[in-house]
Every structure is written in structure tokens, then in C-alpha cells.
Amino acid sequence: MVFDGKYPEMDSILDAELGEAIPSNTDHAISVSLPTWRSNVGYEENxxxxxxxMRSGYPRFFIHPEIVALEKSIFETYGKPKERCMLFPSAAVTAACKSFVASRSQQSKDDVQTPDQEIRIICLTSSQVKSAPHPQADVWAIFLPELLYPIAREFWQHTGEGISSRRAVFIHKALREGNLSLVEQSIYSPSDSNSLHRGPSRYSKHSGGNAVSGSSSQKQRSSSGSEGISTKDFVEMRYGRNLEADAVQQAKLAMKQRISGSMFADSDSVGRTSTQARVQKISPEDVFLFPTGMSAIYNTHRLLRTLFGSSTMVEFGFPYLDTLKILEKFGDGCLFLGNGNDADLDELERVINNGKHISALFCEFPSNPLLRSPNLKRLRVLATRHQFVIVVDETIGNFVNVDVLPYADILVSSLTKVFSGDSNVMGGSCVINPKMPFYQDISLLAAKMFADNYWGEDAIFMERNSRDFASRVLRINQNADALAELLLKWPTIS
Incomplete structure (x- = not known):
């Protein structure tokens, strides 16, 4: 089809449709309606x-109205003239944002250098009554000069580490009710109440984790499962089939088991025959959950920087943009081999043979959006020979369709896409391969560095959404195959 230079008419499209949430009437939708080609171009050109x-948008590009409202309320109390603020879920994340802003502003050529002390950080905590089943809920606010806000926004977008809209609703409710208080605590405190600890204790119902419930969009359910919930919220919870609000740790464990199980599956769970079952078992303890897919990638990159120190990392193939930005802007930069083909493999081997030390290689299988798949077998041979880590993002392929674990040290994925399937919650995961040579070092460091910042209410929704993940993937495959056959027969498509 040839574009004739004319944009489709919008007369038949109601103005209200542009910018509305998808799914509609969903408080925490993660997609937005851009119903015409012209509106898509207009969005990209701002x-x-x-x-x-726009009343909605993807949560790493569009700050949700609930988060904006909470930022405004906090700023009215704690902000100063010519400042902006941004919200994060933990001390460590906020400190990382501060460090990123300070570093990038010093490198800037636009005369935006600002003394580090002009960046302020506070912690606000919501006190809970003792009978409530949830731990305390914190939010960390970073205040910085207006000129530096775009740099903080870069950190927020690339890392996916901002607070979720459901968390914002909960915190804002506590603020309005007078239950949010300022905490006198150092941002660099070595103790972190959200730190994960390996072993069964982290799955305990009363172990550490995120607070949940109490928000205007989803009130805690009673034992009957429906009291105190609006009709719209009850429908979004699929007629009450969400786990109870105090079952956050069970929901997270269920998702970890679901992910690990999809990598060692028989025909009963994903429709493969017994001869197609995968031979490698993964423990749920080797699966880590994150608030977003980019958070999983960012934290994996952060872990590898800590493990290997100053070194070169490789982005192999043209990836999703923010992955490349993580490698370029955090740490020592990267070697970008954008084609991801055999010629790039030859170049990678030449660079290594010339003495360049490579610590890690990131790639996608297949890539987003070009759908190119790198030669993982050859990459694995190189990684084993030259002792570097391979990180594979298999979001597009997903756990069911592609079996890339035999070639990867670490798998990262955005659970927001096919795993969820409902477009109303974000999530990410990281799987550490126990068969690879760096497993022990990576696993021990992950236990120390990976914090559980996945908001409990988001986990409840993600667990519910993903219960039919495997069977849904098979239906998607069948539909895609039928669509491909149809398009191949279409006379105007060559």
C-alpha cells in the first residue's frame, strides 16, 4: 500500500475517543486511544x-493523573519555588536518581550544572493500624531545580522505577486522611526494609513486601469478597476472582512458579507434546519480580556493573530504545552492534580477539520492533570461551514460544505484554540460569541487590491476569498463523 500524503479524515471519530484509556473505564489502564494515522503522527511529534x-498512556512515557495529583499535593507541603518533584518507591531508587541527575548535569553542555546539595530527598510513610494485614507504605520524593527535571524524567523513563498509579492512590488517600508523616531517615541508610532474602521466609504471608489496598480504585475485600467495592472495580477484578488483598506474597510466589513452570512444561500446561518438554528445571527462587520490564533490565544491568566493575557491555541487534539508553547512559557505555547478524558476530569476535574485555551482552529474541533473532548458539560459544554473561529479553517471543534459556545466563521480560494480556497493570521479571558458570556470583548478588518494589495491589492484578497465560499464547499463535495465511493471499500485499 502506497501512502498518498493525505491523512485520514477524523470527522467520523468522536473527539472523546482520542486520548481515552484502553481498556475504557479502567482507572489504571496502560494504553491510550490514538484512532487515526494522523493522531499517531501527532503524538510522536508532540x-x-x-x-x-490524552487521559491515559503507557506509564513510562505518560505520568498517570493519580501520580500527578499526589506529586502536586506533596509539593504544596514540602516544595520550594522553582523546584519540581518526582516520586519513587524506595531510598535506593531515589538515591540512584539523584546520582544520575548530578552526573548527567555535570556532563551537560547546556549550562544546567547545579550543586548536589540543591537536590533534596524526603521520605513519607503511611502508618497502618495494627490489625491491618499490610506493612507500612512509603513514598520517596526528590525535589530538584526545574532545569534538572528533564534529566530526572530521563531516569524515570529509562529505568521504569517510578511508583505505580495504584500505589499513588493508596498514598494519596493516606495523605488526605492525615496518615502520611515525614520520616527522619538518611537516604543512604544501609538497611532497606524492602530487600529480598532468599529462602522460604520471603514467601511468608507476613514477610516484607509492599503495602496494598485501601485505595479509591480497589478497597480491601471482606471475607465475602465483594463488600465495599464499586461495581466498576468489581468488574475489573473479573467478578471478584482476584486473590484477597492480603495475599500479596502468595500472588508473587504463584507468578514465580508460573514463570518457572513455563520453562519446564508438559502438554497439560502449555499444549506441547511430551517430546517437546524442556529438560531444564528452574526454581521459583531464581525468578525475581519487578514493577516494570525496564526495571528488570535496569536492575540486571546494575547488578552486572557491580559484579564486573568497569568494563564494556554489548548491545547486540537493534533493541527497544530504552534498553540501549540504559547501557549508554549508566556505567561505562556500550558497544552497539545494531544489525545483530553474522557480520556483527564476526565484528564482536574481532573486537574480543584484539584484546577488548567484554563483561556482558544484551540482546532480544526476537527484537522489538524489527523481529530479528540473533544466533544464540554462536553467541553462547563466544560467551563460554571469553567468559561474559548473556542477557536475553524474550518478551516478544515469551516464555512459552521460545526456549532460549540454554543459551542465556539471565532472562529478562516485560510481564506487561502477553503475560498480563489485560492492559491494566505493569510488571517485569528476571530469571537466573542455574546451569551457567556465573550463576553462583549472580545469584548471591541478586539476593542482596534486588529489592521487592513491586506494589502489592499490582501483583494481585498481574497474578489474576496471567492465570491463563499459557493457553492464551497458544490461541494467539493460532490466530497469528491464520492472519498470516490471509495476508499472504491478499492481492495488494507482496
Whole structure:
């Protein structure tokens, strides 16, 4: 089909449709309606007639109205003139943002250098009554000069470490009710109440984790499962089939088991015959959950930087943009081999043979959006020979369709996409391969560094959404195959 230079008419499209949430009438939807080609172009070019109508958007590009409202309320109490603020879920994440802003501003050529002490950080905590089944809920606010806000926004977008909209609702409710208080605590405190500890204790119902419930969009359910919930919220919870609000740790464990189980599966769970079952078992303890897919990638990169120190990392193939930005802007930069083909493999081997030390290689299988798949077998041979780690993002392929674990030290994935399937919650995962040579070092460091910042209410929704993940993937495959056959027969498509 040839584009004739004319944009589709919008007369037949109601103005209200542009910028509305998808799914509609969903408080925490993660997609937005851009119903025409013209509106998509307008969004990419930041045209006011599009962006001014947006009521929703992907949560790493569009700050949810509930988060904006909470930022405004906190700023009114604690902000200063010519400052902006941004919210994060933990001390460590906020400190990382501060460090990123300070470093990037010093490198800037736009005269935005600002003394580090002008960046302020506070912690606000919501006190809970003793009978409540949830731990305390904190939010960390970083205040910085207006000129530095775009740099903080870069950190927020690339890392996926901002607070979720459900968390914002809970915290804002506590603030309005007078239950949010300022905590006198150092940002660099070595203790972190959200740290994960390996072993069965981290799955305990009363072990550490995130607070949940109490928000305007989902009130805690009673034992009957429906009292105190609006009709709209009850429908979004699929007629009450969410786990109870105090079952956060069970929900997280269920997702870890679901992910690990999909990598060692028989025909009963994912439709493969017994001869197609995978031979490698993964323990749920080697699966880590994150608030977003980019958070999983960012934290994996952070772990490898800590493990290997100053070294070169490789981005192999043209990836999703923010993955490349993580490697370029954090740490020592990267070697970008954007084609991801055999010629790039030859170049990688030449660089290594010339003495360049490579600590890790990131790739996607297949890549987003070009759908190119690297030669993982050859990459694995190189990694074993030259002792570097391979990190594979298999979001597009997903756990059921592709079996890349035999070639990867670490798998990262965005659970927001096919794993969830409902477009109303974010999530990410990291799987550490116990068969690889760096497993012991990576596993021990992950236990110390990976914090559980996945908001409990989000985990409840993700667990519910993903119960039919495996069978849904098979239906998607069948539909995609049928669509491909149809398009191949279409006379105007060559």
C-alpha cells in the first residue's frame, strides 16, 4: 500500500475517543486511544491537539493523573519555588536518581550544572493500624531545580522505577486522611526494609513486601469478597476472582512458579507434546519480580556493573530504545552492534580477539520492533570461551514460544505484554540460569541487590491476569498463523 500524503479524515471519530484509556473505564489502564494515522503522527511529534487530550498512556512515557495529583499535593507541603518533584518507591531508587541527575548535569553542555546539595530527598510513610494485614507504605520524593527535571524524567523513563498509579492512590488517600508523616531517615541508610532474602521466609504471608489496598480504585475485600467495592472495580477484578488483598506474597510466589513452570512444561500446561518438554528445571527462587520490564533490565544491568566493575557491555541487534539508553547512559557505555547478524558476530569476535574485555551482552529474541533473532548458539560459544554473561529479553517471543534459556545466563521480560494480556497493570521479571558458570556470583548478588518494589495491589492484578497465560499464547499463535495465511493471499500485499 502506497501512502498518498493525505491523512485520514477524523470527522467520523468522536473527539472523546482520542486520548481515552484502553481498556475504557479502567482507572489504571496502560494504553491510550490514538484512532487515526494522523493522531499517531501527532503524538510522536508532540502536537498539542493530541497530547492535550490524552487521559491515559503507557506509564513510562505518560505520568498517570493519580501520580500527578499526589506529586502536586506533596509539593504544596514540602516544595520550594522553582523546584519540581518526582516520586519513587524506595531510598535506593531515589538515591540512584539523584546520582544520575548530578552526573548527567555535570556532563551537560547546556549550562544546567547545579550543586548536589540543591537536590533534596524526603521520605513519607503511611502508618497502618495494627490489625491491618499490610506493612507500612512509603513514598520517596526528590525535589530538584526545574532545569534538572528533564534529566530526572530521563531516569524515570529509562529505568521504569517510578511508583505505580495504584500505589499513588493508596498514598494519596493516606495523605488526605492525615496518615502520611515525614520520616527522619538518611537516604543512604544501609538497611532497606524492602530487600529480598532468599529462602522460604520471603514467601511468608507476613514477610516484607509492599503495602496494598485501601485505595479509591480497589478497597480491601471482606471475607465475602465483594463488600465495599464499586461495581466498576468489581468488574475489573473479573467478578471478584482476584486473590484477597492480603495475599500479596502468595500472588508473587504463584507468578514465580508460573514463570518457572513455563520453562519446564508438559502438554497439560502449555499444549506441547511430551517430546517437546524442556529438560531444564528452574526454581521459583531464581525468578525475581519487578514493577516494570525496564526495571528488570535496569536492575540486571546494575547488578552486572557491580559484579564486573568497569568494563564494556554489548548491545547486540537493534533493541527497544530504552534498553540501549540504559547501557549508554549508566556505567561505562556500550558497544552497539545494531544489525545483530553474522557480520556483527564476526565484528564482536574481532573486537574480543584484539584484546577488548567484554563483561556482558544484551540482546532480544526476537527484537522489538524489527523481529530479528540473533544466533544464540554462536553467541553462547563466544560467551563460554571469553567468559561474559548473556542477557536475553524474550518478551516478544515469551516464555512459552521460545526456549532460549540454554543459551542465556539471565532472562529478562516485560510481564506487561502477553503475560498480563489485560492492559491494566505493569510488571517485569528476571530469571537466573542455574546451569551457567556465573550463576553462583549472580545469584548471591541478586539476593542482596534486588529489592521487592513491586506494589502489592499490582501483583494481585498481574497474578489474576496471567492465570491463563499459557493457553492464551497458544490461541494467539493460532490466530497469528491464520492472519498470516490471509495476508499472504491478499492481492495488494507482496
Amino acid at each position: 502536537e498539542n491537539w493530541v497530547v492535550s487530550k
